[in-house]
Amino acid sequence: MVPRKEPARVALGCFPTPVAALDRLSSSLGGPRLLIKRDDLSGLGMGGNKVRKLEFLVAAALELGCDCLITGGAAQSNHCRQTAAAAAALGLECHLALGGQAPAIPEGNLLLDRLFGAHIHWSGTRRKGEDIPAIEAELRAAGKHPYVIPYGGSNEIGALGFVEAIRELSGQLAAMGERCDAVLFPSSSGGTHAGMVVGARRYGFRAALVGVAIDKGEAGEGPFRDRVLELARGVAALERENEDFSASDIILKNDYLGGGYGVVGELERRALGLMAREEGILLDPVYTGRAFGALVDLIERGEFTRGQTLLFWHTGGTPALFPYAREIL
Ligand SMILES: *Cc1c(COP(=O)(O)O)cnc(C)c1O
Numbered sequence: 082m083v084p085r086k087e088p089a090r091v092a093l094g095c096f097p098t099p100v101a102a103l104d105r106l107s108s109s110l111g112g113p114r115l116l117i118k119r120d121d122l123s124g125l126g127m128g129g130n131k132v133r134k135l136e137f138l139v140a141a142a143l144e145l146g147c148d149c150l151i152t153g154g155a156a157q158s159n160h161c162r163q164t165a166a167a168a169a170a171l172g173l174e175c176h177l178a179l180g181g182q183a184p185a186i187p188e189g190n191l192l193l194d195r196l197f198g199a200h201i202h203w204s205g206t207r208r209k210g211e212d213i214p215a216i217e218a219e220l221r222a223a224g225k226h227p228y229v230i231p232y233g234g235s236n237e238i239g240a241l242g243f244v245e246a247i248r249e250l251s252g253q254l255a256a257m258g259e260r261c262d263a264v265l266f267p268s269s270s271g272g273t274h275a276g277m278v279v280g281a282r283r284y285g286f287r288a289a290l291v292g293v294a295i296d297k298g299e300a301g302e303g304p305f306r307d308r309v310l311e312l313a314r315g316v317a318a319l320e321r322e323n324e325d326f327s328a329s330d331i332i333l334k335n336d337y338l339g340g341g342y343g344v345v346g347e348l349e350r351r352a353l354g355l356m357a358r359e360e361g362i363l364l365d366p367v368y369t370g371r372a373f374g375a376l377v378d379l380i381e382r383g384e385f386t387r388g389q390t391l392l393f394w395h396t397g398g399t400p401a402l403f404p405y406a407r408e409i410l
Contacts, residue, residue, distance in 0.1 A: 088241055088320075089140035093167055094132035095124035097249045100257065103393075105359045112380035113389040116261060117362070118250060121369075121397040126166025126193060129159045129397025130273055133242030134234035135167045141238050142228035143171070151217055152230040153178030153210025155343065157367070157401045160233050160270075162190040165197035174225070175199040176216050180208025189404040209298075233270025237315040243276025244283065244316065250392075251286050261288045263385065266394035267372035268292030268309070268333065269299060273396065275312035278331065282317075282324055288392070293334045293372040296342040306331050337375040343367050345408040348374035353409060365398025366405040372396075 099122060103115040123132040142150060150168045154161045154177075161177045168175035177199050179191075187195050194201060204212045210232040220227045230239070254260060268274040274292045281290060292309070299305045309331045317324040339346040345366045352374035356364050364370045376385075376393055385391050402409065 088137055088238070089144055090136045091140045091143065091171070093125045093136050093139065093170060094128070095122065096133075097253055098122050100250070100253045100259075100392075103360055106355065109355075109359055110377065110380050112387060113262070113385045113391045116259065116390060116392040118264075118392060118394045120246075121363075121395045121399055123397065125170065126163050126197065127397075127400050129163050130243075130394075131160045131163040131234050131397075132167075133246055134239030134272055134276075135163060135230075135242070137238050137241045138228075138230050138234055139167050139171060139173075142173070145226075145228060147173070147226045147228035149174035149176060149220060149225050149227045150230055151176040151178070151213055151220070151227050152234070153204065153208075153213050153232060155179070155208045156181040156184075157190045157343070157404060159190060159365075159368075159398045159401065161199070162193045162197070162400065164230060164234070165194045165199035168199070169197040176202060176220065176227070178202045178204045178207070178210055178212040178216060180204055180206065189400045189402070191404075193400060231270075233272055235270035235272030235275075235312065237312065237319045240272040240276035240279070240312055240316045241319075243273050244280035244320075247277055247280025247286050248284050251284050259390065261390040261392045263289040263291055263389070264392045264394055265291045265293065265372060265376050265379075267295045267368035267396055268305075269295040269368065271299075271305070271309045271312050274309045274331070274333075275316060278309070278313045278326060279316045279320075279322075279324070282326075283322070289332060291332045291334060293337055293375040295338075295368055295371055297338045298342065306333055309333070334375055334379075337371055337378070339371065345370070345405060348378070350409060352377060362395070363399045363402060364395070365401050366409055367401055368398050369395055
């Protein structure tokens with residue numbers, strides 16, 4: 082077998098992110114012991130899970146000699162905000178295709194995109210980067226060398242960030258003398274999930290990896306699972322590993338889609354309040370609020386019980402709390 086070439090990586094974030102016990106929440110919920118992994122504290126541009134992907138994606142862009150980054154997402158995209166911060170940190174131009182229209186006052190992530198100097202291209206109903214190819218063509222015609230980062234940073238290169246995240250977590254748990262039975266996290270464009278699945282196989286990490294589907298558009302039981310599976314296979318192939326994965330390796334909870342992507346309901350409100358009041362930790366309204374709400378529900382249904390240890394992966398997103406103020410309170 083050809084030896085694996087270490088993929089290029091640039092340091093952008095503060096790693097390892099902390100792992101802590103949620104003692105007050107564990108006892109108030111009365112179920113399993115709860116741990117949290119704080120990727121909301123990954124540093125760059127107010128943090129989040131995309132920093133891990135960007136360390137590999139931006140390194141690939143630099144290797145190709147690119148001078149600007151293009152990506153896309155929803156108006157309050159955390160991924161776009163972290164990409165804008167990465168571009169600023171490395172002196173690259175950044176172009177964002179954002180769903181919706183320019184609001185009168187840029188709030189939350191949008192305010193930060195602007196502060197980081199990103200160029201914003203409003204895309205109306207197209208909130209998943211559909212306009213990226215047109216922006217790319219325009220920049221090439223202007224003599225620039227753009228690097229395209231897909232929606233959510235979820236391709237084989239971006240997912241490498243979460244292969245390494247599993248190595249990081251394994252080491253931390255070993256050093257703390259902890260083990261965990263399951264890891265629960267929000268799953269939306271699939272890169273986080275796929276990277277974890279590959280990392281768990283590679284580093285012998287045995288906990289169940291439970292993704293909570295966030296986006297109705299992505300979640301249809303079949304299609305989204307297939308997307309994560311295809312991505313996991315792609316990552317293993319990129320790394321020249323002889324690993325195969327099957328649908329049973331991808332655990333997805335599809336029952337927490339509520340009113341759809343970005344719609345805050347009772348589940349999210351309760352989760353945000355519990356985490357804030359019991360632990361002094363902020364969740365976000367779109368991803369971690371929904372995923373932690375799912376975790377609470379699964380405990381209440383007895384799917385996770387006393388005697389087990391459950392780790393909640395906080396993937397960030399807190400700048401979106403502010404534009405959602407009316408929906409949260
Ligand atoms: C993007 C994002 C996710 C989902 O990660 P994917 O790799 O897209 O599945 C979860 N939480 C937050 C806060 C995010 O910004």
